[in-house]
Amino acid sequence: MNAYLLLAISIVSEVFGSSMLKATNGFKKILPSLGVIFGYGIAFYALSLSLKTLSLGVAYAIWAGLGTALTALVGIAIFKEKFNGKKLFGLVLIIGGVILLNVGGAH
Incomplete structure (x- = not known):
């Protein structure tokens, strides 16, 4: 199975x-x-x-950054947590950091 598909499964399971x-x-x-145990187990x-192919860093x-961002979005959408400019800025920084680490890791 593709390493990035496994990583995506891991992220979705961790967010769950x-x-x-x-x-x-x-x-x-x-x-x-039981959902926590199942989600983290699969994650x-x-x-x-995925680490058989991808570098750990x-x-x-990707796992931590996207997991954090998606979990924050679940909190906003499902648990009706407040969303403001500071949270948006934080999410942008997380996603930007993941992108930079990927660009840096590709060389």
Whole structure:
């Protein structure tokens, strides 16, 4: 399987697991808690497979950066968290950093 597809699966799974954390109520609710375990399990497994091909620095930058940005967007869209110029600027910086690390890693 393509390393970037595995990385995308990893990111989506990590965002799912992170999003479920809010719904666990301190791991008192079983279904969201199982969602966290499932999401993170798939995320780390797929990330480990992607690292067979991708460099650690680039893969982790993409995984962490896009995971953070997407999780913030889930918080805004699903959990109705506030969105303002500072959050937008932060998301732009995260995505810009991921792009720069990828450009730097390509040489």
